Amino acid sequence: MDRPVATIILIASLLASGSAFASASAAFWGRASTMMAEFAVSGMAFEMAAGVAEAAGRAAQSGMAVETHIIFPEEALVEASGTSITVIVIFDGSLLNASVSLTGGIDIRPSRFSSSSFAVTAFPNGTVIISGQKAEGDLNKPIGWG
Numbered sequence: 372m373d374r375p376v377a378t379i380i381l382i383a384s385l386l387a388s389g390s391a392f393a394s395a396s397a398a399f400w401g402r403a404s405t406m407m408a409e410f411a412v413s414g415m416a417f418e419m420a421a422g423v424a425e426a427a428g429r430a431a432q433s434g435m436a437v438e439t440h441i442i443f444p445e446e447a448l449v450e451a452s453g454t455s456i457t458v459i460v461i462f463d464g465s466l467l468n469a470s471v472s473l474t475g476g477i478d479i480r481p482s483r484f485s486s487s488s489f490a491v492t493a494f495p496n497g498t499v500i501i502s503g504q505k506a507e508g509d510l511n512k513p514i515g516w517g
Contacts, residue, residue, distance in 0.1 A: 408462040409469075415443050416458040416469035419489070423456065423501070426493035427477045434495050440504075441489045449489060451501050452481040 422441040430437040448459040454477060459468040473479075476497040484503025492500045 405463065405465075405467075408460070409467055412447075412458055412460050412462075412467045413469040415447055415460070416456060416471045418443075419449060419451075419456050419458060419491075419501070420471040420473055422489075422491050423451075423477065423479065423493070423499050424473060424475075426491045427475075427497060427499055430493040430495050431497070436492060436494050438490055438492045441491060443487045443489075446485060446487045448483070448485045449501060449503070450483045451479045453479060455479070456501075 419441055422439050426437045426439045429439075445460065450457045450459070454473045455470060456473070456479065457468055457470040459466055461467075477499055478497050479499045479501065482501045482503075484501065486503035488504040490502045490504055492502070
């Protein structure tokens with residue numbers, strides 16, 4: 372085989388394998404970033420549940436209403452009702468969500484807020500209210516998400 376033809380075939384095969392590697396790498400890292408975002412949303416749901424449980428425990432122990440604040444690194448839609456909390460975040464054009472259910476006599480009043488800052492108010496009887504906060508500090512107004 373001629374040396375120029377072998378060189379062309381070698382370069383073409385290297386470019387093809389490089390392209391295949393780049394494509395596989397992009398698919399891998401795209402899926403990896405989605406998985407990391409899914410884990411982050413799950414962490415946000417558990418953080419909200421922990422804040423609710425902590426506030427409810429402190430309210431039951433003290434016999435007085437307790438308010439705590441939870442701040443997420445980005446805006447999220449939090450839907451809560453009964454014993455269930457769902458956190459929904461938009462990542463790369465798709466909705467990611469995670470849900471957590473609580474037990475132990477906690478009753479979360481129905482709410483739906485989109486924010487990155489939330490106020491959790493718990494009462495001694497086990498009732499919990501989750502409110503979204505705007506950056507200006509305007510409480511109890513649903514923002515975004517309709």
